[in-house]
Amino acid sequence: xxxxxxxxxxxxxxxxxxxxxxxxxxxxxxxxxxxxxxxxxxxxxxxxxxxxxxxxxxxxxxxxxxxxxxxxxxxxxxxxxxxxxxxxxxxxxxxxxxxxxxxxxxxxxxxxxxxxxxxxxxxxxxxxxxxxxxxxxxxxxxxxxxxxxxxxxxxxxxxxxxxxxxxxxxxxxxxxxxxxxxxxxxxxxxxxxxxxxxxxxxxxxxxxxxxxxxxxxxxxxxxxxxxxxxxxxxxxxxxxxxxxxxxxxxxxxxxxxxxxxxxxxxxxxxxxxxxx
Amino acid sequence: xxxxxxxxxxxxxxxxxxxxxxxxxxxxxxxxxxxxxxxxxxxxxxxxxxxxxxxxxxxxxxxxxxxxxxxxxxxxxxxxxxxxxxxxxxxxxxxxxxxxxxxxxxxxxxxxxxxxxxxxxxxxxxxxxxxxxxxxxxxxxxxxxxxxxxxxxxxxxxxxxxxxxxxxxxxxxxxxxxxxxxxxxxxxxxxxxxxxxxxxxxxxxxxxxxxxxxxxxxxxxxxxxxxxxxxxxxxxxxxxxxxxxxxxxxxxxxxxxxxxxxxxxxxxxxxxxxxx
Numbered sequence: 001x002x003x004x005x006x007x008x009x010x011x012x013x014x015x016x017x018x019x020x021x022x023x024x025x026x027x028x029x030x031x032x033x034x035x036x037x038x039x040x041x042x043x044x045x046x047x048x049x050x051x052x053x054x055x056x057x058x059x060x061x062x063x064x065x066x067x068x069x070x071x072x073x074x075x076x077x078x079x080x081x082x083x084x085x086x087x088x089x090x091x092x093x094x095x096x097x098x099x100x101x102x103x104x105x106x107x108x109x110x111x112x113x114x115x116x117x118x119x120x121x122x123x124x125x126x127x128x129x130x131x132x133x134x135x136x137x138x139x140x141x142x143x144x145x146x147x148x149x150x151x152x153x154x155x156x157x158x159x160x161x162x163x164x165x166x167x168x169x170x171x172x173x174x175x176x177x178x179x180x181x182x183x184x185x186x187x188x189x190x191x192x193x194x195x196x197x198x199x200x201x202x203x204x205x206x207x208x209x210x211x212x213x214x215x216x217x218x219x220x221x222x223x224x225x226x227x228x229x230x231x232x233x234x235x236x237x238x239x240x241x242x243x244x245x246x247x248x249x250x251x252x253x254x255x256x257x258x259x260x261x262x263x264x265x266x267x268x269x270x271x272x273x274x275x276x
Numbered sequence: 277x278x279x280x281x282x283x284x285x286x287x288x289x290x291x292x293x294x295x296x297x298x299x300x301x302x303x304x305x306x307x308x309x310x311x312x313x314x315x316x317x318x319x320x321x322x323x324x325x326x327x328x329x330x331x332x333x334x335x336x337x338x339x340x341x342x343x344x345x346x347x348x349x350x351x352x353x354x355x356x357x358x359x360x361x362x363x364x365x366x367x368x369x370x371x372x373x374x375x376x377x378x379x380x381x382x383x384x385x386x387x388x389x390x391x392x393x394x395x396x397x398x399x400x401x402x403x404x405x406x407x408x409x410x411x412x413x414x415x416x417x418x419x420x421x422x423x424x425x426x427x428x429x430x431x432x433x434x435x436x437x438x439x440x441x442x443x444x445x446x447x448x449x450x451x452x453x454x455x456x457x458x459x460x461x462x463x464x465x466x467x468x469x470x471x472x473x474x475x476x477x478x479x480x481x482x483x484x485x486x487x488x489x490x491x492x493x494x495x496x497x498x499x500x501x502x503x504x505x506x507x508x509x510x511x512x513x514x515x516x517x518x519x520x521x522x523x524x525x526x527x528x529x530x531x532x533x534x535x536x537x538x539x540x541x542x543x544x545x546x547x548x549x550x551x552x
Contacts, residue, residue, distance in 0.1 A: 161437035162437065162438060196528075200509060203512060207486055208486075210482040210513075211486075233478040233482065234482070237479065237482045237517060240517050240519070240521070245519065245521040248519075249471060249472075252476075
């Protein structure tokens with residue numbers, strides 16, 4: 001466990017009391033996510049009149065938090081279902097109603113995490129008019145997410161390769177989904193900007209692996225908070241790999257803050273620029 | 277286990293017979309390596325007059341082969357010390373004289389593998405006079421090694437991230453050593469070839485992760501044999517990332533065979549070219 005990851009973990013409760021919600025403070029990240037989703041921070045004890053789907057979504061959010069916290073703190077192999085139910089304040093019955101086993105739970109949480117990340121990427125892209133700006137903000141959104149939520153980043157980006165073959169498959173699928181988003185931006189690069197109209201898929205795969213494993217390595221080393229400082233390097237990697245060396249040079253020559261604010265409208269006339 | 281990896285594994289022998297070398301055929305790869313190292317393919321049964329270091333190196337080579345074969349066939353977690361001693365034809369005593377446990381053995385074999393790979397890379401570089409040619413042949417050597425020895429590639433490139441934190445550390449160290457080799461070539465690129473004299477270390481790290489995880493993914497998917505066909509893509513990734521877009525374009529526009537034969541002396545005048 002890297003020195004920089006310190007996670008306060010409540011002692012997991014014994015089974016018989018797990019169905020009563022422990023009095024505990026939610027991680028600020030999960031608390032914020034619950035609020036954004038319009039879900040209550042804590043459900044009333046015992047039977048209550050909340051709609052079933054609200055209860056389930058709240059349970060799922062707490063299970064996500066518990067899985068992330070436990071995997072980040074002690075690794076996937078050492079994490080038990082009892083850790084998760086105890087930390088999440090749900091009963092084993094509730095857990096097994098939703099998941100076949102620990103791995104199925106990890107994979108579901110991993111899927112939630114990638115969906116959340118891709119939503120953030122889409123929201124960042126929507127703020128920009130040019131492909132260059134869209135690339136920058138898409139990459140910035142990924143770096144920011146890892147920095148803002150280091151526990152989730154550690155559990156789902158840093159540790160995914162240690163979980164087993166199914167998580168490796170899921171990881172490949174997640175990379176492919178992010179590649180699709182970046183290829184959509186790439187398809188909007190005006191043809192005059194580069195010699196090649198389209199690049200082979202392998203180039204996207206290699207750059208995606210490069211980005212993901214760089215993130216993963218930095219997160220495992222406890223350097224997630226510094227990732228937003230690597231935005232110019234990340235833009236250099238992608239712009240270079242996509243055959244856009246002028247954009248790459250402009251990105252690497254900027255400070256991270258200046259790069260985020262940069263107006264790319266001259267470099268990349270919005271669309272339908274002169275054909276190459 | 278990917279469909280394309282089929283490994284004939286002898287049934288591991290019971291402890292009491294493991295010290296007698298089983299009558300078995302060596303994997304052609306290990307057989308070739310023993311021959312290159314001037315080591316006998318099989319040691320005489322019982323006491324013999326061979327020098328102790330010859331015996332030990334032969335044992336080590338067979339343990340390497342056994343570890344690679346077992347990890348490639350059924351994964352690291354399912355591999356046991358008994359599998360290794362049985363397949364290698366060494367006693368448990370011999371095994372534990374050399375290694376503390378299974379993980380220590382894996383890490384030692386992994387280290388042997390990377391040393392072997394780096395030797396191949398250096399040999400490939402030595403055939404070339406220009407930095408561009410050296411890059412191409414260094415990358416080709418890595419792709420060729422994976423294609424020629426898919427079992428070793430699967431066990432040590434494809435599976436290293438699943439072994440545990442110590443193997444992840446070793447993997448980072450191995451990547452750093454390959455980066456050092458490529459940075460030495462990079463330092464010889466004539467200054468007139470690009471705007472930037474040196475690139476930040478992060479750029480090398482990202483490209484290295486991109487190459488390594490691409491290899492790893494292809495190997496796990498059973499496509500190691502096709503890796504040499506990806507030489508133009510791999511050169512594109514590196515040349516682009518290193519700020520050499522003309523070289524990248526020349527590489528991606530070539531067939532793999534033409535790229536290997538290419539004379540780069542015009543693109544990259546041997547050294548001390550005009551300053552940039």
